[in-house]
Amino acid sequence: MFEGYTASEIGAIFAMQGFAGLSLFCVFLLMALGLAIIFGQMQVINMAHGEFLTIGAYSTYLMSVVAEKHAPWLMDYYFFLAIALGFVVAFAIGWLVEFSLIRFLYKRPLDTLLATWGLSLIMQQGFRSMFGAREVSPTLPEWLLGSWQLSDTIEIPINGLLVVGVTAVLTLAVFFLLFRSRWGLKVRATTQNRVMAEAAGINTARVDRNTFALGCGIAGVAGAVFTTIASTGPTSGSLYIVDTFLVVVFGGAASLFGTIASAFSIAQAQSILEFFINGSMAKVITLAIVIGILMLRPEGLFASRVRK
């Protein structure tokens, strides 16, 4: 596997593939954060979560088209607006979905899988009808292109840095929201003991709705930054959904730290293996190992709840 490479080349390969894995890690993490919070609190899995990523990506695309046409002076900065727009649109749609669909199904988590799968079919076809089946990419601002030459053999793309930066900021924000805010207190109370939380005067239905919408909003941000590393099609989001589910389960539901650790290990393993064997086998091996570990440790790496 390592024949024909010198030590420094291998170092460079690991650094560059590691950085590529970091971008993948960021998409996984932003997707999985939302899912993990939702799953931890309400025990439902949203099969349409990938479509919220797509919503964020298409919002960014629309934003870039509008900026290009009507406000060329905005082109350098529109991307930050697009991230905010991605969050707001995905948050709003997530709120609506919870209100009109999910809240009726909390007692039937398996049925939620089916209903949200139906939702994802509808959303995908909606994207296809609105934006066409062909993949689109927003026009990226100049400063996002190019790369940063670290050494002779190591090059770090700027867009990757942006992805990492946004992810770090957002993860910290979620952390503070959950563990340092009044609202986070309610969320954690509901997650730990719903009945007691209700008895203490927390409106858990409202907490549920906001949590669900927040999770979708984070996926929307994931979609916005996703446009810098890949083009967007109607099914872009659903490509990541299986990996994201595994990230959530592998990390141990409702554990923020576990989600980060599992997203990191899965993304890195996949990305580094990809260099040495072909991409599909890298994915097969990574996912198979994850499932193997899950069979030994079904509660995930960092389980915070007692097995029932």
Add this chain to the structure above:
Amino acid sequence: MITLTRRLVGSRSDLAALLVLAAVLLVVMPLTLDIFRLNLVGKYLTYAFVAVGLVLCWGYGGILSLGQGIFFGLGGYCMAMFLKLEASDPVTTAIQSTPGIPDFMDWNQLTELPWFWVPFESFAFTLFAILAVPTLFAFLIGVAMFKRRVTGVYFAIITQSVAAILTILIIGQQGLTGGVNGITDLRTLLGWDIRSDGAKYLLYFLNAALLLACIVAGRYILSGKVGKLLLALKDKEDRVRFSGYDVSNFKIFVFCVAALFSAIGGAMFTLQVGFMSPSFVGIVPSIEMVIFAAVGGRVSLIGAVYGTLLVNYGKTAFSESFPELWLFLMGALFIGVVMAFPDGLAGLIRSERLRRVFGRPPLAAVTRTGALAARDPAPPAASASADAALPHAPTGTDR
């Protein structure tokens, strides 16, 4: 003897439903449809095997598998490998650089048959493999999951991931599996041309007969102690466990049966359609097959067949004329069935009014309480039906 018949066919109305289904499949369809349409119905009926299996493991056992395509695919691929080897004899493949191996292997610069293809030259082994390979695989998944008490959403996600992995693997290993195109161009079975009209008729009847046999076998399982325990553990797994039963064994058993049925369906699919490809293995087909069972009524073996036929008929009719509309409809179907008709067609038929005529218990008690009831205490109906199924369990003391 009387009890055996009773267990196989159920009550008088169950028998009537079975006879009606048999008449529809074996008499009405062949008489009214031309061979092209009949072949299409035959293809749909192969999915019904999966749906019937899902009724057993999901409707009754409460185990939602989103990876039944794995077993359908494994069964189908086993059959396809045999047929492909028969279709690639050295004479017909003489123009290849290595005659005698399947064409796609030759395109991928393989020079000899991979080891796991070799046993599939024997028809006896192939028949054995169609039944054994998927069942064994289901057994392994089942042991690994159920013995460690993985249930509910976790199990659904893991089966789904396994389906995804298998699809990626099949597509990635083009030289060994035929890749994304699958195994195509299958012609004869033991020298018998499966593409002729006569063969298609025969295969259709064989398929329908096997499906009816699976339904009867399913009913036999459900009418016995296993069936009662499955229903009980779906409602209150812990209580079954506390009564001294090893819950995981029952779950493994029913999951294996569902896999076996799916595998038979897969093999019949290959025979009737003439190819097998990874697009019948992955997440999308797997979850679509769940909706077939849900539309028919997730606790009705016969309903699953009608559900499969209905959804597929709709799919063919709509996707021919309005391909865009179809996905919206399919999505709406998923949501509608779950939200408004959790008991599916069978639930509509056995509704309150008809119940008075036939004197049946409503299905609602079975389906609605089957969910994990994660947040709130289950409605009283749940414990009532668990008690009914478990005479040994103490009643009303678990809360």
